Amino acid sequence: MTAVLKPTLARCLWVAPAFAALAILITVAARSIFGMTPVLQESTLLTVAYIAGGIGFIVGIGGFDYWFTWMRGGELDPNDHSQHGAHSWGDYFKFNTDHKVIGIQYIVFTFIMFLVGGMFAEVFRSELANPGQQVLTDQQYSGLISQHGVIMIFVFMVPVFAGIGNYVIPLMIGAADMAFPRLNAVSFWLLPVAAFTLLSSFMFGSFDGGWTGYPTLSEQSGYGMTLYQLGVQLAGASSIATAVNFLVTIIAMRAPGMTLFRMPLLVWANLATSALVVAATPFIAGAQFMAMFDREMGTHFFTIAGNGDTFVYQHIFWFYSHPAVYIMILPGFGIISEVIATHARKPVFGYRAVAFSSAGIAILGFAVWAHHMFASGMEPWLRVPIMLSTLLIAIPTGIKIFSWLGTMWGGVLRMTTANLFAIGFIFTFVIGGLSGVMLAVVPFDVSITNSYFIVAHFHYVLFGGSIMTIYAGFYHWFPKVTGRMYNEVLGRWHFWITFVAMNVTFFPMHYQGLVGMPRRVADYAPEFAWSNMVISLAAFILGASTLIFVYNMIHSARHGKRAGANPWGGLTLEWLLSSPPPIFNFPATPRVIGGPYRYGEEGAKHAIVPEVEPATVETTV
Amino acid sequence: MSAATNHSEPQIQPYRTGLRPEILGLIIFLVSEAALFGAFFMYYANLRVLNGIAWPGEFNVPAEATSINTLILVLSSFTCEFALLSLYKRKNGAVFAWLLATFILGAIFLGLQVEEYRIVGFTPKDESTGAIFFSLTGLHGAHVFIGLVLLLLGMIRALAGRWTPERHTGLLSISIYWHFVDIVWVILFTVVYCLPSS
Amino acid sequence: MLRVVRKRGYDAERGQFDSDLRARSKGVSEVKTIKVLPLALLGTAVGLVISLVLIFTRTLPVQASAEAAGIDNLYIFFLGFSGIIFGIVMLFLVVAVYRFRAHPNDEREGDNVHGITWLEVVWTVIPFVIVVLCAIGGLMVLRSGDVEAQARTSGQQIHVLGYQFGWKYSYLNQDIDLKDQQTLVLPVNEPVIFELESSDVIHSFWVPAWRMQMNATPGQVNETSTTPTKIGTFEIVCAYLCGVGHTNMNSALPGSIIPKVQVVSKSDFDAWVSKQKAEAAKVAESSSEEMTTGSAG
């Protein structure tokens, strides 16, 4: 029975409940000592149990073993790599410090969450397919859309990019691992805790305030709302930890010769994103802390009763959540730069402009939060500067779009599935971006805000933007990660069905919004009946197209054609290693001798990896 | 679990900054801590400055009493720095002593802060001003508490003789964190206690 | 492996992209070029067609307020430039895919072009001009919609209280308090200023036909205004998620208890007002009678 003592999931099974039970005991004791009534306050005990259980889970999986030794004043062995690298399947379910293992853990876990969140969408789309209410009650409907939004954003979109970055970035900059491998593993293992917290709120009637969870509605909700506030903070803590890790890795661990302007654009994009995460995410933590205190401790941050100001929640929330949308697209931009340059066999057009525009978007992104509040009754003067800064964001984004077109122009486009998704991305993202620009203009926004026009906008940028980039990245690095090729025919089917179904699903929503269909409603006026039916049918097809992808990935990982080290002829560092890469990445420190995109130059190289005897490859996927 | 000895060892990377990665990471982390305080300061500014809402009841926060407390905390920043200086001079006993002094000063600060909670005359449940007063100072108090735990760990490792001028990143991190807690307090004290209350 | 490596794809002297790789690789001496400017113009034309299709197929609610026309014009302007930008991007995308597609076993490399400064300047400046135009348009419409000051002196001043789940209106300058869920009646062509408030959670008062929306937030009075220009009944939609009754807080739903807003002529409105006042007086009388008889609980 050593499994229950060693750091494994089995150990979590008893450590987490033990922590939760201990916390409940302490709380009950404290409450009775200080004479608080009722001693067995259910919601307080649950909250305490969730927090302690979450910590217990991390302890159980082994997240703190190393630090416990440090705290005891024990001797540490900096060369202890016993938790590094996957030698068998089982290692993917353990606390592992290898950035490649963690990357795969992230990607697989978050993608499952995507399927779960998408499943919720399918359920509420079936309610919306016909006018009247057939499938869901109002309460269930709100619960599902809120879960859909929160799962998609906090446990899929933000962390999946962390996963891709985790796998690729240390390879791209020629590092052996991330700067803080253990912290890296802890930030991954926080995610299942966050997901559990969010999803288990279904036991308490879910949370039903939308993904924004505005008070004072959030004060009326059942206990599920507290779990939303907790879950969001856990996911936030995870993404801050990863961002710190990325920043240090990128700043301090580049191989010799890798100057800032020789970094691949994905690295630039992650640099900008991580800076955003570090500076913005604490704001949502703050907002959720306050809202949670209101619910659980009876404070009056946002209640009308005690002079509270519901309005500040919106400011603090969007001060994070607008930058969050760029957290969800900037790494995607980075992926697109890699994919297009590699598959078009051409240097990225205007490398510096593309790199700086990421930084520009990140900085401007802090100055536009209130465009979500044009109709909220905020100070009227604030609308004008916010409108201007929001409009300005179109410029750096446009620079990127045009630069990608310039990259393709005069290239030799290999129409792989990865490249198809990159091209499809440009199509759909521009539509989403243009509707965003319309929304930035105050009078227009005020005339249709909170309608399906908004839903159309953000699915075009989230699905048509972020998800397309994620698929492009998955297909692009699949051979590197698994050592095998995916099936191109299935890939093409996946692309075309997704692309068409995506447009049919989300385009009509613009019209619905303009004509007056509000969002977050379980029923609608009869005039929207046929358009909603079309949307729902397309949404089902969209969901089904995901299954093609899942099948392709699982099947090809086992039976696909062997890929070789460099199937795309990429120049960046990760392609100079075997597929999958050796456990410690580079046999010897690589030397970077030129830019990352020197396509079309005879014999050009980005970097040289000195040959030591080939490292043994044991990674299984 | 199989040992990884048969694999080629990871290469030690040449760092491209003067800072050690641990310290760089800590500083970046502290930026995000500052942002967390920023969220609460944002709430505070809206409530007290923009809307000019007064503290609950007849009370005002005890600025004079707390200024002594502020001095104590500022002093502890110096003692913490002395611990590092002694380490560079390889005086291990002094390291422990200075850390202990820092710890005691910090503990006094925390104790006085709790005492202030008792005498301030309102509770977190009294209106939004009460909530923001207690959450700002409480959030800071929690940081002081974590700092105390870290100092304690620093002392344990000092006793075990683990700090040397060559390997002192942990101690340096503790001191940077402690300075951060101190700086936040000075800002908090200025904004919450000293700025004219309406 | 044969690789045709091209050093420049852009011919600076002719100011054109010189990009027919296939011709080069086959040793054809005459190089076909794709001219960028004509393509951009073609893209503009295609885009304009897209814009016009969108503009003429647009299905907006009736324009029932003075502001509606301005906002709809703004929308037409958006569709105009959006279509053009979209058209240009798509045309270049499609042409690039068509012209520069690699064939199976095609081992050639692309042009080694790292950027063209003037082009980058162009595609920074043109979007800048467009967004500045957007901002100017937005500000103009915002200004002209500013009838609040006027409304204070000459128009109706309505206090709207949102609650779970309905609206309650008071006419501040007429001294009329309507009952819960009673229909809002307004005179045509007279500015109205709304003071929105909520007694519980956030609601949003949206009249799509007026192109007007404003949140009703607890603990705060939000102001917005409009000038109805059409007689008739119009939908009132609560646009912000406000709990289990949010779906039904929409007068467009069959069976909703929310009444539509009613815009009537000035004379009808005056008649309505006196009727309301008479009723209110009657109610007040009867309630004061009750008070004196002591039957009130």
Ligand code: HEA
């Ligand atoms: C990945 C996520 C993502 C991205 C990238 C964006 C990008 C943008 N968004 Fe979006 N947005 C969301 C996710 C995102 N958004 C979400 C989730 C919401 C709803 C939240 C909720 O309420 O639930 C939202 C809501 C939202 C609103 C609030 C609407 C409302 O509630 O009333 C606004 C208003 O200004 C807005 C604007 C913009 C703008 C101007 C951009 C710009 O960054 C777009 C820039 C891109 C382009 C413009 C296209 C490419 C450019 C060119 C081809 C150059 C030429 C173009 C011009 C000259 C115009 N968004």
Ligand code: HEA
């Ligand atoms: C990354 C973000 C993201 C993504 C990818 C999606 C994807 C989808 N979204 Fe969602 N959506 C949001 C983010 C996202 N959404 C947000 C933030 C909101 C706002 C919430 C709020 O108002 O607060 C929202 C709201 C929202 C609404 C508005 C609800 C309302 O206001 O009433 C609608 C309506 O149609 C919708 C539909 C869809 C559909 C059809 C998909 C499809 O793309 C889904 C495709 C389906 C799948 C990918 C699942 C496939 C799964 C299977 C086939 C089975 C798998 C099996 C297992 C589970 C084991 N979404």
Ligand code: CUA
């Ligand atoms: Cu009231 Cu929605």
Ligand SMILES: [Cu+2]
């Ligand atoms: Cu935004």
